[in-house]
Amino acid sequence: MTVLRIIRSAVLWCSAVVGVISILAFAVVMLFGLKPAVVISGSMEPTLPVGSLILTQATAASQVDVGAIVTVPRDDGTLVTHRVVDIDRPDDGPFALTLRGDANESNDAAPYLVTEAGTHVLTIPVLGHIAMAVRTPIGLLAIIGGLICVFLLSYWTPRLPVPQHEPAPVAVR
Structure with a gap:
């Protein structure tokens, strides 16, 4: 019975x-307007290991600097997280960010036209694997x-059986 109590206590704690x-992580993410993303390729290794969960914060393109790690949408709607290597800042219209993964030898094929980008705030290794696993059946x-x-x-x-004790012998004098 003591082992069950210890296991129960450990599991509940x-x-x-x-x-x-x-709850705290959810509150922090909501309070600071952070968005989670999972690193699914090695293009940013070793800076962002595959399976990491990253948190990004929406930032106006005018506030993004060369060298920043950003998450932006591709033409097909998927996200890419790479480092900014060049910025074309037009007088009007979206900014053109040229990106490259730290592990890549060349820049991405075309600049990303954005008015806003998710700038990298935090990396939590391995948690992305868990987040992706939770989404499966x-x-x-x-x-x-x-x-x-x-x-x-x-x-x-x-309910364990109550041990039956034999009555103690009564001493007769």
């Missing part, structure tokens, strides 16, 4: 800590299974 960290089942386990450990108490 870990769940509580994960819950509090998740198996990851969703794992989360549901984990929640069921936490619920069961919280409220279920096994």
